[in-house]
Amino acid sequence: MSQLVFAYFAGMIIAASVLVVALKNPVYSALSLLVMFFHVAGLFVTLHAEFLAAVQIIVYAGAILVLYLFVVMILNVKQDDRYHNQWRIAGFVCIPLMMEAMVLLSGGAETRTAGSQAVLGPSAQAIAPDNTFAIGQTLFSTYLFPFEVASLVLLVAMIGAIVLAKREIGEQDDPSPMVQTKAVE
Amino acid sequence: MVTEFGLRLAISLTQIGAVMCIVVITVLILTLAERKVLGWMQDRMGPMEVGPYGILQPFADAIKLFFKEDIVPAGANKFIFTMAPILCLIPTFIGFAVIPWGPNWTFEINGIVVKPFVISDINIGILYILAFASLAAYGIILGGWASNSKYSLLGGLRSAAQVISYELNVGLSIVGVLILAGSLSLVKITDAQTGWFWNWHIFALPAPQIFAFVVYVISVVAETNRVPFDLPEAESELVAGFFTEYSGLRFAFFFLAEYANMVLVSCVASALFLGGWNAPYPGTLMELVGLSSWSWIESTMWFAIKTYSLLFLFFWLRATLPRLRYDQLMRFGWKVLLPIALANIVVTAIAVFIYQRI
Numbered sequence: 001m002s003q004l005v006f007a008y009f010a011g012m013i014i015a016a017s018v019l020v021v022a023l024k025n026p027v028y029s030a031l032s033l034l035v036m037f038f039h040v041a042g043l044f045v046t047l048h049a050e051f052l053a054a055v056q057i058i059v060y061a062g063a064i065l066v067l068y069l070f071v072v073m074i075l076n077v078k079q080d081d082r083y084h085n086q087w088r089i090a091g092f093v094c095i096p097l098m099m100e101a102m103v104l105l106s107g108g109a110e111t112r113t114a115g116s117q118a119v120l121g122p123s124a125q126a127i128a129p130d131n132t133f134a135i136g137q138t139l140f141s142t143y144l145f146p147f148e149v150a151s152l153v154l155l156v157a158m159i160g161a162i163v164l165a166k167r168e169i170g171e172q173d174d175p176s177p178m179v180q181t182k183a184v185e
Numbered sequence: 186m187v188t189e190f191g192l193r194l195a196i197s198l199t200q201i202g203a204v205m206c207i208v209v210i211t212v213l214i215l216t217l218a219e220r221k222v223l224g225w226m227q228d229r230m231g232p233m234e235v236g237p238y239g240i241l242q243p244f245a246d247a248i249k250l251f252f253k254e255d256i257v258p259a260g261a262n263k264f265i266f267t268m269a270p271i272l273c274l275i276p277t278f279i280g281f282a283v284i285p286w287g288p289n290w291t292f293e294i295n296g297i298v299v300k301p302f303v304i305s306d307i308n309i310g311i312l313y314i315l316a317f318a319s320l321a322a323y324g325i326i327l328g329g330w331a332s333n334s335k336y337s338l339l340g341g342l343r344s345a346a347q348v349i350s351y352e353l354n355v356g357l358s359i360v361g362v363l364i365l366a367g368s369l370s371l372v373k374i375t376d377a378q379t380g381w382f383w384n385w386h387i388f389a390l391p392a393p394q395i396f397a398f399v400v401y402v403i404s405v406v407a408e409t410n411r412v413p414f415d416l417p418e419a420e421s422e423l424v425a426g427f428f429t430e431y432s433g434l435r436f437a438f439f440f441l442a443e444y445a446n447m448v449l450v451s452c453v454a455s456a457l458f459l460g461g462w463n464a465p466y467p468g469t470l471m472e473l474v475g476l477s478s479w480s481w482i483e484s485t486m487w488f489a490i491k492t493y494s495l496l497f498l499f500f501w502l503r504a505t506l507p508r509l510r511y512d513q514l515m516r517f518g519w520k521v522l523l524p525i526a527l528a529n530i531v532v533t534a535i536a537v538f539i540y541q542r543i
Contacts (some may be wrong), residue, residue: 016360027262031265041316050307050308051309051312053309055312057319057320058315058356061320066326067349069327070346073330073341073342085336124400130308133520159422
């Protein structure tokens with residue numbers, strides 16, 4: 001049963017991702033990206049990571065993708081064939097990547113899973129029914145330093161975005177809401 | 186195995202059906218109540234023609250919308266134009282699945298534990314609602330885009346900016362309550378507020394969430410696109426905003442979604458801040474007179490009273506305040522509400538930390 005559910009979510013994620021790049025109408029692409037985010041969230045739910053599932057939808061589907069749609073609509077991008085004539089370059093990049101993935105999945109599978117178990121450490125085993133609590137505990141004890149570094153990077157990005165957007169001070173009284181929203185993400 | 190699954194499914198479907206009925210009936214009442222309340226506030230009678238005192242007006246409206254011609258404008262994107270109202274409606278109705286309507290009782294049928302007053306008590310309850318509430322913006326923005334009309338597109342874009350800005354404040358204003366209750370489940374949050382009314386999170390020590398409540402209420406008014414934040418459908422500038430081109434049943438879907446969304450956010454506000462189904466006094470009066478098995482009626486009535494009071498607030502605001510200008514709206518959201526919400530989180534966290542130490 002769980003295999004079947006996983007197969008459904010994985011299949012839908014792959015299909016939706018292919019559609020994101022294959023569809024010619026940018027709004028349809030954004031919609032299939034939405035479908036993909038939902039199925040990734042579903043995958044998190046099957047792994048009993050409900051918190052991650054909810055955050056996945058709130059952040060990606062609820063905020064970031066809306067901004068994508070926003071930009072697509074403001075620029076009024078019509079069906080554009082420019083980006084659909086690059087399959088040769090895409091092939092050159094994709095075939096080596098695909099081969100690499102195959103090699104990693106077939107040959108190095110055992111060693112990698114053993115290694116990733118060690119990385120998660122004992123706190124990962126302690127993940128009880130309350131997944132939110134466990135994530136908070138791990139994030140603010142074991143991974144406090146990476147967490148703070150990530151926050152600092154985001155803060156720098158936020159200030160950078162505001163500086164870039166507000167270049168002409170005095171001319172624009174009202175700061176663009178879009179840039180602000182993006183910065184907060 | 187199969188019968189157990191079937192029984193579980195049957196119970197869930199019954200609960201879903203009951204909740205859907207309650208929500209739709211509430212929306213019907215709201216459409217009439219809004220016009221009546223607005224009428225009284227402006228010294229008018231409100232609708233009086235259909236039925237005694239106009240109480241059959243919602244049914245007349247529904248029939249009218251049902252039989253209206255369904256027009257798809259030329260040049261519209263038919264697929265998205267059809268999908269947008271549904272995309273607006275479904276997330277709102279899904280959110281009701283985690284609302285606790287009454288006491289946290291359980292009973293067993295053939296070994297299956299059933300909670301009669303909540304469809305599903307999941308441990309991320311409130312995040313689940315926020316996640317689906319954030320999807321309602323898609324219905325609006327896609328509906329505006331697919332109509333192939335300037336006014337619709339502008340309405341949709343405005344709405345996207347507004348909903349994203351104010352969603353953030355909704356999320357942040359809730360955090361204080363989550364710190365106090367120590368859980369994301371709406372059932373547990375409501376259970377943490379039993380006893381006298383000063384145990385409700387809006388008044389609860391060590392950190393009363395009164396500011397968070399105000400920020401929450403203002404933000405949800407903006408998120409549901411109600412006056413004074415109804416810029417996406419500003420009549421004087423945008424005809425009717427994102428649903429300019431919609432008619433008939435599709436328009437009815439947008440309408441239903443807006444009102445159901447109002448009901449949802451009022452339910453969440455009363456569950457988070459106003460004690461949910463808890464009465465303002467400990468226990469219930471039914472228990473005192475020895476009818477403890479009927480006390481659920483009193484509890485659900487308290488929940489209904491709180492929710493309807495908040496809905497009345499929506500009408501009251503509509504009758505009182507003029508619409509904000511777009512830049513005022515953005516400045517208010519980012520420069521006033523956001524700092525208050527953030528300060529509330531800091532103060533609550535420090536207060537709870539000190540409270541646990543002493």
